[in-house]
Amino acid sequence: MSFLVLVPTKRVPDTDGVIRVTPDELDVDTSHLSFVINPFDAIAVEEALRLRERREDVEVVVVGIGGEAYEDELRTALAMGADRAIRVDAAEPLDPWNVACILSELARRLEPRLVLMGKQAVDDDSAQTGQFLAARLGWPQATFASRIDDSDHGAEVARETDHGIETLSVTWPAVITADLRLNEPRYASLPGILAARGKPIEEMSLEELGIEIEPRVELVGLQQVSSQRTGQQLETVTELLECLRENTELF
Amino acid sequence: MHVLVLAEHDGDRLRAGTTAALGFARRLANGDGDRVTCLVLGDSVATVADDAAAFCPVLLGSHADLAEPLADRWAEVTAGVVRSESVDILLGASSTFSRDILGRAGGLLGGAMASDVTGFLRDGDRLVWQRPMYAGAVTASVVLHGSPLIITVRPTAAEPPERNSSPAAITPINFDVERLPTSTGHLGLDGRPSHRPDVTEARVVVSGGRGLKTTEDFERLVGGLADRFEGATGSSRALVDAGLTPNDLQVGQTGKVVAPELYIAVGISGAVQHLAGMKNSRVIVAINSDPHAPIFEVADYGIVGDLYDIVPEMIQHLDAD
CATH class of the missing domain: 3.40.50.620 (HUPs)
Structure with a gap:
């Protein structure tokens, strides 16, 4: 049996794009935005590919949940080197709970040894899905991974915490979520892009998976945040310290 | 409830x-x-x-x-x-x-x-x-x-x-x-003993970015300035990625979010991801050699210049008080 690594990905606006709220304040205006694989998920794809380079029996399956537009991003993951892709057809956006329900059903069917995914998506910044999934499956979790040393039975994972780097051991099957410093994702090569054209993207419906969406998070409003301040340019350190003396209670 | x-x-x-x-x-x-x-x-x-x-x-x-x-x-x-x-x-x-x-x-x-x-x-x-x-x-x-x-x-x-x-x-x-589940084990925590408060708990945070060239410079300038306020040190992602500062100092979207009384950004250009972690600070000071750095747009006070001149001068003034 191969060592299957399932890599769930999310399609998100490019982080260089300017986020503007629609006039009805219920959505983000995506008309001018380009989309990418969530950067943390791209790191997870890369780590799965490195795992395959270290071990012989690894198969890397990427998953996307969304409409047909998602196939571009899945094709990118295939061009990076993933073996195959699955698109679960669903209307976006889904909240982390419903994503975790879909993923746990996929995990039951595909029986991966490892689910490797980004620690958070940079659109809603929830950072919940990996933990929800691990809980639902009853698998060990290692979140915010910055190093993974795998063995036949499991892995030692270094994780980035608020108080330093913690090292955990987990046994397979496990859920690991990727932090920034786990690796730098490769770019798709030209041969990779050509090869990706021949790789399958399997489509699945929620009905086939037996999933009914039950929303947990209802968005009732969005507000644009301006963080601009009327900054004062100062010439000297003396001026700066005077301003701080007058406007803070620190002196 | x-x-x-x-x-x-x-x-x-x-x-x-x-x-x-x-x-x-x-x-x-x-x-x-x-x-x-x-x-x-x-x-x-x-x-x-x-x-x-x-x-x-x-x-x-x-x-x-x-x-x-x-x-x-x-x-x-x-x-x-x-x-x-x-x-x-x-x-x-x-x-x-x-x-x-x-x-x-x-x-x-x-x-x-x-x-x-x-x-x-x-x-x-x-x-x-x-x-x-x-x-x-x-x-x-x-x-x-x-x-x-x-x-x-x-x-x-x-x-x-x-x-x-x-x-x-x-x-x-x-x-x-x-x-209780037993399939996860704790192998260790590589924490750093520090005489400074945690970046999320301090009234003053001094953060360093790409403008700092070495760990020693970070400690002497960013650390030195923080110590004058009994404050904490923070870091941009760039310095953590470069190995100059430990991960637990990172301020930003994927690091820690802070809102101290005073935030001093030293040599930080101000990527959106960094601003997400500090823009609610009460007073923000930016020191950067690039007058167009986005950090100035969220700052209350800015000085354009070389941090290697400005920060030692600040420390000197604060010591003289």
Whole structure:
């Protein structure tokens, strides 16, 4: 049996794009935005590919949940080197709970040894899905991974915490979520892009998976945040310290 | 309404984020019959329980198998308490600790969860939670469906409550040690002893970015300036990636979020992801050689120039006072 690594990905606006709220304040205006694989998920794809380079029996399956537009991003993951892709057809956006329900059903069917995914998506910044999934499956979790040393039975994972780097051991099957410093994702090569054209993207419906969406998070409003301040340019350190003396209670 | 706060602690006392979460809990549970309870887990953590009992009644789960905050074990015990104590809202401070453990508890409890909450409104019977999205570019208002609710709250969103003069009750909880998951193990924590406060707890934060060339420069200039204010040091992602600063100093969308009285950004250009972590600071100072650096747009005061000249001059002036 191969060592299957399932890599769930999310399609998100490019982080260089300017986020503007629609006039009805219920959505983000995506008309001018380009989309990418969530950067943390791209790191997870890369780590799965490195795992395959270290071990012989690894198969890397990427998953996307969304409409047909998602196939571009899945094709990118295939061009990076993933073996195959699955698109679960669903209307976006889904909240982390419903994503975790879909993923746990996929995990039951595909029986991966490892689910490797980004620690958070940079659109809603929830950072919940990996933990929800691990809980639902009853698998060990290692979140915010910055190093993974795998063995036949499991892995030692270094994780980035608020108080330093913690090292955990987990046994397979496990859920690991990727932090920034786990690796730098490769770019798709030209041969990779050509090869990706021949790789399958399997489509699945929620009905086939037996999933009914039950929303947990209802968005009732969005507000644009301006963080601009009327900054004062100062010439000297003396001026700066005077301003701080007058406007803070620190002196 | 019963609000349960999961305590994050250092083995001795509650961390500041948890006391802020207790303040937030009290604002939520302010009606007749509403109550706030603090859940303290760990091994030999009686002093932590005493600390928490100054604020509210405490449930204490103390056992060798809970010595390290392993998510699978702690979430299992926490979810058990939520069920047996009829908890309506499970709350924690936004931190890697809560994201890990409360996230997993949320998965055991039905997934009605909001992360990094900065405030709430009452709309009839329902609660509307405010939370940042897109690296803080927008604030979302969300309503959660299901019960219990699981919330992580930004420590900057609430003040710690007053300590009561007489401590509240500390009650041990029952849980079946034999049933705790065992497929995760703790191998170590590479923490750095530091004489400085944590970046999330300090009144003054001095942060360094790409303008700093070496670890020694960071310590001498950013550290030196922070010490003049008894403040904390922070870092941009660039310096952590370059190995010049440890990860736990990183301020930003994926690092720590701070809102001190004074934030001094030294040699930081101001990527959106960094601004997400500090733009709510009360007073922001930017020092950068590039007059077009975006950090100046969120700063109250800016000096364009070489940080290697400006920071030593600041330290010199502060020492002369």
